[in-house]
Amino acid sequence: MAIAQRSFTGIRRMAQVAGAFFRIDWIDLTNYPLALAMRFLNAFVPIVTYLFVAQLVDGGGADVAFDYYTFVVIGIVAMGALAASLNSFGNAMLRLVEQGQLEMFLVEPVPWRSLPFAMMTMPGLMAVVLAVATLVASIPLGASYNFSAIPSAFVILMLGLVATLAIGIAGASVKVLSKRADPVLALYSIAASILSGAFYPVELLPDWLRALSWVIPHTYVMQALRRVLMPNGEVLPGPDTSFAIIALIAFCLVMYPIALWIFGRTLEYGRKIGALSGY
Numbered sequence: 001m002a003i004a005q006r007s008f009t010g011i012r013r014m015a016q017v018a019g020a021f022f023r024i025d026w027i028d029l030t031n032y033p034l035a036l037a038m039r040f041l042n043a044f045v046p047i048v049t050y051l052f053v054a055q056l057v058d059g060g061g062a063d064v065a066f067d068y069y070t071f072v073v074i075g076i077v078a079m080g081a082l083a084a085s086l087n088s089f090g091n092a093m094l095r096l097v098e099q100g101q102l103e104m105f106l107v108e109p110v111p112w113r114s115l116p117f118a119m120m121t122m123p124g125l126m127a128v129v130l131a132v133a134t135l136v137a138s139i140p141l142g143a144s145y146n147f148s149a150i151p152s153a154f155v156i157l158m159l160g161l162v163a164t165l166a167i168g169i170a171g172a173s174v175k176v177l178s179k180r181a182d183p184v185l186a187l188y189s190i191a192a193s194i195l196s197g198a199f200y201p202v203e204l205l206p207d208w209l210r211a212l213s214w215v216i217p218h219t220y221v222m223q224a225l226r227r228v229l230m231p232n233g234e235v236l237p238g239p240d241t242s243f244a245i246i247a248l249i250a251f252c253l254v255m256y257p258i259a260l261w262i263f264g265r266t267l268e269y270g271r272k273i274g275a276l277s278g279y
Helices: 001-028 032-058 068-096 102-106 113-119 122-137 147-178 183-197 208-215 217-229 239-275
Strands: none
Touching: 001 122, 032 068, 032 113, 032 122, 032 183, 032 239, 068 113, 068 122, 068 147, 068 183, 068 217, 102 239, 113 122, 122 147, 147 217, 147 239, 183 208, 183 217, 217 239
């Protein structure tokens, strides 16, 4: 009974902290409506650009499910959503350090390692909203989707956001101490841009690069989303949707203990050397 009571208290406290971060981010977001509008506008620019690029491809073959435009729009949407999950936590942590507020949050009666999940409530929601808005905006431009697969696509996208957050936590641990340099996320972002097949099929990569592409979660997210959302997605080469989902879950199970351990150790070390109090 005592263990259950403590668990309930911890969950309730965690929900309160997550709600507080959500309110802070919401106030910041609504105070700058022009910035929010530009964010949505920037998300729509690539789908217009690739509308004309797709005219050069002339549909494409089975490696793009006979519809290059829909293929690349899904890649653009996934890249944007996963980038938000990848970078938002590190940026939020750095902002707290620069403002001298991080130590104030660390005295709250919640485990330090739970902070990433509390701080990502608003960025995660915005990533999903932007993804949906971009997909809807691409329909009048010629993209075609299997609307019955929307629930499956939502689950896949959420798994992708959770998986990339694990990488973001590890990268944020370095960023908090270095203040500026962020080699973990920089290198991963480069690898994801080249290897994940966002703008072209993974099959076009050389064999040795193609093998590396299936190490990163971005590739599985895009593969699974395209398979369920594209009308001819079942013809796409590569692993099927079930395998992609299992791979994302396995990645989370392996990566989260490592990332949260690194994050906790970083905060402990940062407090000892006084690196969490800003400049």
